[in-house]
Amino acid sequence: MTVTIFVPRDAAALALGADKVAAAIGSEILSRGLDARIVRNGSRGMFWLEPLVEVRTEQGRIAYGPVKPSDVAGLFDDGFLTGGEHPLGLGLTKEIPFLRQQTRLTFARCGVTDPLSLEDYRKYQGLKGLERALTMSAPQIVQAVTDSGLRGRGGAGFPTGIKWKTVAEAPGPQKYIVCNADEGDSGTFADRMIMEGDPFVLIEGMIIAGLATGATKGYIYTRSEYPHAIQTMNAAIEAAREAGILGASVMGSGRVFDMEVRVGAGAYVCGEETSLLNSLEGKRGIVRAKPPLPALKGFLGCPTVVNNVISLASVPIILDRGPEFYRDFGMGRSRGTIPIQIAGNVRRGGLFETAFGLTLGQIVDEIGGGTATGRPVKAVQVGGPLGAYFPRALFDTPFDYEAFASKDGLIGHAGVVVFDDTADMLRQARFAMEFCAIESCGKCTPCRIGSTRGVETADRIAQGIEPEKNKALLADLCATMKFGSLCALGGFTPYPVMSAMTHFPEDFAPTPLVEAAE
Numbered sequence: 001m002t003v004t005i006f007v008p009r010d011a012a013a014l015a016l017g018a019d020k021v022a023a024a025i026g027s028e029i030l031s032r033g034l035d036a037r038i039v040r041n042g043s044r045g046m047f048w049l050e051p052l053v054e055v056r057t058e059q060g061r062i063a064y065g066p067v068k069p070s071d072v073a074g075l076f077d078d079g080f081l082t083g084g085e086h087p088l089g090l091g092l093t094k095e096i097p098f099l100r101q102q103t104r105l106t107f108a109r110c111g112v113t114d115p116l117s118l119e120d121y122r123k124y125q126g127l128k129g130l131e132r133a134l135t136m137s138a139p140q141i142v143q144a145v146t147d148s149g150l151r152g153r154g155g156a157g158f159p160t161g162i163k164w165k166t167v168a169e170a171p172g173p174q175k176y177i178v179c180n181a182d183e184g185d186s187g188t189f190a191d192r193m194i195m196e197g198d199p200f201v202l203i204e205g206m207i208i209a210g211l212a213t214g215a216t217k218g219y220i221y222t223r224s225e226y227p228h229a230i231q232t233m234n235a236a237i238e239a240a241r242e243a244g245i246l247g248a249s250v251m252g253s254g255r256v257f258d259m260e261v262r263v264g265a266g267a268y269v270c271g272e273e274t275s276l277l278n279s280l281e282g283k284r285g286i287v288r289a290k291p292p293l294p295a296l297k298g299f300l301g302c303p304t305v306v307n308n309v310i311s312l313a314s315v316p317i318i319l320d321r322g323p324e325f326y327r328d329f330g331m332g333r334s335r336g337t338i339p340i341q342i343a344g345n346v347r348r349g350g351l352f353e354t355a356f357g358l359t360l361g362q363i364v365d366e367i368g369g370g371t372a373t374g375r376p377v378k379a380v381q382v383g384g385p386l387g388a389y390f391p392r393a394l395f396d397t398p399f400d401y402e403a404f405a406s407k408d409g410l411i412g413h414a415g416v417v418v419f420d421d422t423a424d425m426l427r428q429a430r431f432a433m434e435f436c437a438i439e440s441c442g443k444c445t446p447c448r449i450g451s452t453r454g455v456e457t458a459d460r461i462a463q464g465i466e467p468e469k470n471k472a473l474l475a476d477l478c479a480t481m482k483f484g485s486l487c488a489l490g491g492f493t494p495y496p497v498m499s500a501m502t503h504f505p506e507d508f509a510p511t512p513l514v515e516a517a518e
Helices: 011-015 018-032 069-077 118-123 128-133 138-148 160-169 190-197 199-213 227-242 273-280 309-321 323-327 360-367 401-406 425-439 445-462 467-484 488-492 494-503
Strands: 003-006 036-039 053-057 060-064 089-092 176-181 217-223 258-264 304-308 337-344 350-355 377-382 415-420
Touching (some): 138 323, 199 227, 199 304, 217 227, 337 360, 425 494, 445 467, 467 494
Parallel strands (some): 003 036, 217 258
């Protein structure tokens, strides 16, 4: 019987040497004359264990990691193909605490299947949601998504069903589904993991969105920095087209939906939906004034759904298991699960999918294991480079859109970046302003000019020049940017700056001069 060995081809695993590990395993199989094959799967999201190698046994899948090429011969010597004991052995993969504690709905197949095998996808409940959607009317599909409580997972948290209903009811000869895969936030990688590890779930979600709204064409807009995701998505789209899942008759239904990948140059502002649409049309990626909303006048002036990868990838399970099943997870108005991406100075960095409601302290201390350096946690930034810095005093905040907003924070794309007590929060505030100045599309004055003045003001504070006056000026700049910017780039930059000033005032105080020794 052929033994199956899994070695991830996820970009994170590749960066840590997964290709070399796979080559070493292949060499051992050949040289030892063994009956085994290698499947290049997605990552399970436990990046501190990558490259994580698994072998399918009678007991289940057994994990080993992190594996280096030099470890491979020893693994085979110790009975690796039958799950033998080895210092890198982790036991049954599903029993690893980091995985066992999760509620994997959107990421149920990620790291489990061969990403480009439709046979695997079907075996693990793939296409069940689409099959169900094909038996429903468009309003019924929209109602199911609305009833599930799904909100945009890209950052804004806008109810997905309302957006779909608006597009469905908007007049227009052509409608579009645009997937925002321009994952530009630091410390985030959930979109990339789906595209590389389970691309068919995104395709399925986009088709369902098309059925719900009357759209017949879809685009995945991603960044050039994601070459492996682009390659995998293109291959998956072609496979789906050949299998009749995409094209002139979706699964033989007579319904039309096709899609393609479009690649941007990596401008952060193109994560904002109207900038994205401009770029998609071949124009300069700058923000459009609203109204009109993209749902009414979006791509090429037509009604357009713009949803994040995770929003669309969550739709198939809602259609398959029912809106009530999905809605039963979470708290308050934050329903379902959220893929929390834990990064920065942390012991156990990776992706942790769970229902809304865990506290920030549980995420950082229990799941993430504290800092990698072993030093105390000083600050945690949630929501990307425009997210607020939370001190330990706010670690009892539940992971929930409204709970974070009540503390002047935002969940955003659910990236969690950890900093230890060596972090200088004045420097972090300056970085936020500098980042905004570099990435600004330049269309509005508060963002374009305010961010540049913010860098200069932070520098004056660091130099001890009229610190109180300049702190007041920095706060005034933040207010102008927050309420005067056209989009969230300028509007959210004040979050990291003001939270750093509020929660870490000691880092904004002049450094006392040390008297020279006599």
